[in-house]
Amino acid sequence: MKLIMCAGPPTSGKTMVLRQVTRRLLAKGMRLAYLKIDVQFADEDELFQTEFGIPARKVYSGELCPDHAGVLVLGDAVKWAAKEGADTLLVETAGLCLRCAPYVEGSLGIVVLEATSGMNLPRKIGAMLTLADIAVVTKIDLVSQAEKEVFRANIIDAAGIDVLETDALHGIGIDRIAARVERAQEVMEPMLLKGSPPMAVCTICAGKRQIGSEHHFGVLRTLDSDLFYRGQ
Numbered sequence: 001m002k003l004i005m006c007a008g009p010p011t012s013g014k015t016m017v018l019r020q021v022t023r024r025l026l027a028k029g030m031r032l033a034y035l036k037i038d039v040q041f042a043d044e045d046e047l048f049q050t051e052f053g054i055p056a057r058k059v060y061s062g063e064l065c066p067d068h069a070g071v072l073v074l075g076d077a078v079k080w081a082a083k084e085g086a087d088t089l090l091v092e093t094a095g096l097c098l099r100c101a102p103y104v105e106g107s108l109g110i111v112v113l114e115a116t117s118g119m120n121l122p123r124k125i126g127a128m129l130t131l132a133d134i135a136v137v138t139k140i141d142l143v144s145q146a147e148k149e150v151f152r153a154n155i156i157d158a159a160g161i162d163v164l165e166t167d168a169l170h171g172i173g174i175d176r177i178a179a180r181v182e183r184a185q186e187v188m189e190p191m192l193l194k195g196s197p198p199m200a201v202c203t204i205c206a207g208k209r210q211i212g213s214e215h216h217f218g219v220l221r222t223l224d225s226d227l228f229y230r231g232q
Helices: 014-027 046-052 066-083 145-159 174-183
Strands: 002-007 032-038 056-060 087-094 108-114 134-138 162-165 219-220 228-230
Touching: 002 014, 002 066, 014 046, 014 087, 014 108, 014 134, 014 174, 032 046, 032 066, 056 066, 056 134, 066 087, 108 145, 108 174, 134 145, 134 174, 145 162
Parallel strands: 002 087, 002 108, 032 056, 032 087, 108 134, 134 162
Antiparallel strands: 219 228
């Protein structure tokens, strides 16, 4: 099974990119399945099922980070896609956590960024970009050539990965992305995250709601201090 992990900020154009890629891959005889991981609402699974007739489903992460939910469900998702006869599973994740990353070793990690989101965005999104294999820049028709060049340079400076510029709405620049999916390797068991997850030392993540470092334990900091550890 080829596993294609597509992440990116909301409204960056992930779904449109994957729709264009799906259209091209189906024309070449590939057998696809689609999974959407989102927080509380998604209808993209219905869109892919209706438009392309491929197996599609969604998972809501709810109170979990979408990337954490991906760790929990991707094993079952690959088995589901295989039972459906797919050879490639496209996973679109909300990608809301800038410290985590959804990518799996051996998978193709695609981060989708919109050119209109500001020149410094590549410096702000951490592992979602730095652990990806390719960066797809969308909405290039809405910015100047100079802005595109600065955006590309900042991506390369932050991550050193291939940058593919697209106008996904009109299908421009999609063929190169589809070609990368075709060349992707199959994931191997056991599947592992690409990169280390955040430290599990946070009382906030454990559900403690009080504001102020004095109420918490583990690895902490104050406004004026560096990180320090306080045991319970």
